[in-house]
Amino acid sequence: MEKEIVIFGHKNPDTDSICSSIVMADLENKLGNHCIPTRIGKINKETQFVLDYLKLEAPKMIDKAEDRQEVILVDHNEATQSIDNIENAKIVKVIDHHTMNFKAPYQLYYRTEPVGCTATVLYKLYKENNIEMTREIAILCLSAIISDTLLFKSPTCTEDDVKVANALQKIANIDMQEYGLEMLKAGTDLGDFSEEELVNLDAKAFEKGDTKFVIAQVNTVSIEDVLKRQKDLESAINSEIEKRGIQLFVFAITDILNSNSEIIALGNRTDAVEKAFDVKLENNRAFLPGVVSRKKQLLPDIDKNM
Amino acid sequence: MEKEIVIFGHKNPDTDSICSSIVMADLENKLGNHCIPTRIGKINKETQFVLDYLKLEAPKMIDKAEDRQEVILVDHNEATQSIDNIENAKIVKVIDHHTMNFKAPYQLYYRTEPVGCTATVLYKLYKENNIEMTREIAILCLSAIISDTLLFKSPTCTEDDVKVANALQKIANIDMQEYGLEMLKAGTDLGDFSEEELVNLDAKAFEKGDTKFVIAQVNTVSIEDVLKRQKDLESAINSEIEKRGIQLFVFAITDILNSNSEIIALGNRTDAVEKAFDVKLENNRAFLPGVVSRKKQLLPDIDKNM
Numbered sequence: 321m322e323k324e325i326v327i328f329g330h331k332n333p334d335t336d337s338i339c340s341s342i343v344m345a346d347l348e349n350k351l352g353n354h355c356i357p358t359r360i361g362k363i364n365k366e367t368q369f370v371l372d373y374l375k376l377e378a379p380k381m382i383d384k385a386e387d388r389q390e391v392i393l394v395d396h397n398e399a400t401q402s403i404d405n406i407e408n409a410k411i412v413k414v415i416d417h418h419t420m421n422f423k424a425p426y427q428l429y430y431r432t433e434p435v436g437c438t439a440t441v442l443y444k445l446y447k448e449n450n451i452e453m454t455r456e457i458a459i460l461c462l463s464a465i466i467s468d469t470l471l472f473k474s475p476t477c478t479e480d481d482v483k484v485a486n487a488l489q490k491i492a493n494i495d496m497q498e499y500g501l502e503m504l505k506a507g508t509d510l511g512d513f514s515e516e517e518l519v520n521l522d523a524k525a526f527e528k529g530d531t532k533f534v535i536a537q538v539n540t541v542s543i544e545d546v547l548k549r550q551k552d553l554e555s556a557i558n559s560e561i562e563k564r565g566i567q568l569f570v571f572a573i574t575d576i577l578n579s580n581s582e583i584i585a586l587g588n589r590t591d592a593v594e595k596a597f598d599v600k601l602e603n604n605r606a607f608l609p610g611v612v613s614r615k616k617q618l619l620p621d622i623d624k625n626m
Numbered sequence: 627m628e629k630e631i632v633i634f635g636h637k638n639p640d641t642d643s644i645c646s647s648i649v650m651a652d653l654e655n656k657l658g659n660h661c662i663p664t665r666i667g668k669i670n671k672e673t674q675f676v677l678d679y680l681k682l683e684a685p686k687m688i689d690k691a692e693d694r695q696e697v698i699l700v701d702h703n704e705a706t707q708s709i710d711n712i713e714n715a716k717i718v719k720v721i722d723h724h725t726m727n728f729k730a731p732y733q734l735y736y737r738t739e740p741v742g743c744t745a746t747v748l749y750k751l752y753k754e755n756n757i758e759m760t761r762e763i764a765i766l767c768l769s770a771i772i773s774d775t776l777l778f779k780s781p782t783c784t785e786d787d788v789k790v791a792n793a794l795q796k797i798a799n800i801d802m803q804e805y806g807l808e809m810l811k812a813g814t815d816l817g818d819f820s821e822e823e824l825v826n827l828d829a830k831a832f833e834k835g836d837t838k839f840v841i842a843q844v845n846t847v848s849i850e851d852v853l854k855r856q857k858d859l860e861s862a863i864n865s866e867i868e869k870r871g872i873q874l875f876v877f878a879i880t881d882i883l884n885s886n887s888e889i890i891a892l893g894n895r896t897d898a899v900e901k902a903f904d905v906k907l908e909n910n911r912a913f914l915p916g917v918v919s920r921k922k923q924l925l926p927d928i929d930k931n932m
Binding site: 417419420421429448 | 727729735738
């Protein structure tokens with residue numbers, strides 16, 4: 321039997337990474353290729369809500385690629401965000417929507433578009449290949465789009481994402497506002513996590529010259545609730561700063577209902593944050609009205625002032 | 627008026643680079659974007675045959691990108707093969723079929739497939755977007771495919787290329803074997819070129835560790851004819867070796883009718899060529915039966931023995 325192609329999203333998988341793995345496997349199998357969806361990290365609570373809603377098992381967890389294993393990357397392209405020994409694998413396809421930093425010494429299929437979600441691109445691939453989408457696949461795609469765009473409120477959301485979501489809603493036959501809000505809320509249940517887990521849950525590291533900094537983000541329906549743990553969160557952040565030798569750690573607590581964020585900033589380069597958003601940190605905190613996107617709002621301004 | 631998007635292929639443009647620029651501009655303009663085809667190098671004789679056949683002007687020659695000019699790359703993705711100050715431009719799309727070495731700190735549309743020619747991908751884009759192809763556009767695409775695959779004889783040619791060429795032949799309403807052979811022959815007229823021009827006409831530089839080497843290629847219908855100039859070609863090659871500080875220069879003379887190549891190899895690492903093809907160079911030359919593709923046949927074996 322032909323060896324199956326393994327599909328996975330990025331480390332610290334979010335709803336787009338998990339759902340797009342399952343969706344891409346469905347598409348490839350319908351096109352006659354032999355694929356299985358996998359994941360390279362824990363399922364978060366938001367994604368678990370989606371899987372439970374559809375009574376689906378989580379994709380199989382893997383921690384390394386076999387030698388010359390054929391793989392398909394979804395929702396990422398950079399080696400640092402991929403499986404640890406990605407250089408052993410043969411990447412046959414990439415479906416993504418991120419900025420690019422990619423090398424392959426062989427030809428492959430690569431498709432990325434400037435949209436808010438991988439699933440938006442996947443919907444187009446079904447269309448192009450005249451493959452009909454089941455209700456289950458439509459709900460997976462819709463969940464990914466709602467997650468990545470925070471119910472279309474994030475500045476990362478494009479016209480294409482909205483158009484595709486509307487088409488998906490018809491196939492899914494659900495009220496996407498109602499479903500989406502429930503799904504996002506499920507992801508904001510932070511009670512089970514230790515402070516150390518919280519600051520690492522969705523943390524991305526960046527470099528500018530010799531300066532290393534981290535921007536972490538959690539979604540919530542009550543910023544106040546999260547701030548009750550500020551002291552312990554700060555201890556966890558400070559130990560990350562020490563352990564990783566970074567100059568700035570920004571922890572963004574994003575209110576998904578009202579589309580604002582409160583940030584906690586620590587390290588010896590908090591001046592970059594103050595300049596970036598023209599604020600004065602008080603008690604290490606600042607409120608950033610209208611800010612919900614790390615990629616489009618937090619990162620560019622902080623990076624510029626580093 | 628909205629500023630137009632500039633489209634171009636690689637340096638030392640071949641028929642695929644020129645034709646795909648014109649075709650992509652046609653497609654984008656039909657999709658409502660405002661694009662012009664350009665080129666970043668001289669038109670070769672094979673491509674001139676195509677333009678003459680269709681009574682088309684060559685795309686406008688450009689030598690640098692304006693600051694933040696929006697551009698579309700076809701038939702290449704690596705900065706070294708692109709316009710000199712590509713880092714000034716904003717790349718909005720890439721349509722390609724090569725190995726990848728690409729970075730962009732912003733989102734874009736990127737589409738590459740493991741096929742023999744960019745025009746094969748472009749044909750699919752017309753299909754996907756339900757845009758009808760004119761006869762002229764079909765002949766441009768067909769010319770590009772015939773050029774890149776040496777009339778389907780190169781090992782770089784895939785099933786997709788053949789399928790698309792057959793579909794294009796119907797729209798073009800020409801005998802592609804007859805047309806293709808005439809076009810390829812037009813490209814083999816080397817009479818006008820000095821030896822220095824010949825060794826640089828289609829020369830690609832590679833690096834392996836600290837070793838730099840060049841593989842150049844010319845197509846011909848008579849290897850013998852080209853070898854009449856061996857002495858002067860060797861002088862030209864030796865001066866390139868000195869000027870560029872390279873360890874190996876392989877000049878492949880490819881017989882497009884019989885699908886063989888004779889190579890001239892000079893430099894202090896010709897041992898890599900001898901090992902690669904299990905031959906002994908005589909008078910600096912070796913005959914390589916069945917070898918026509920730099921990418922799939924010459925480069926991998928030479929690289930492995932470097």
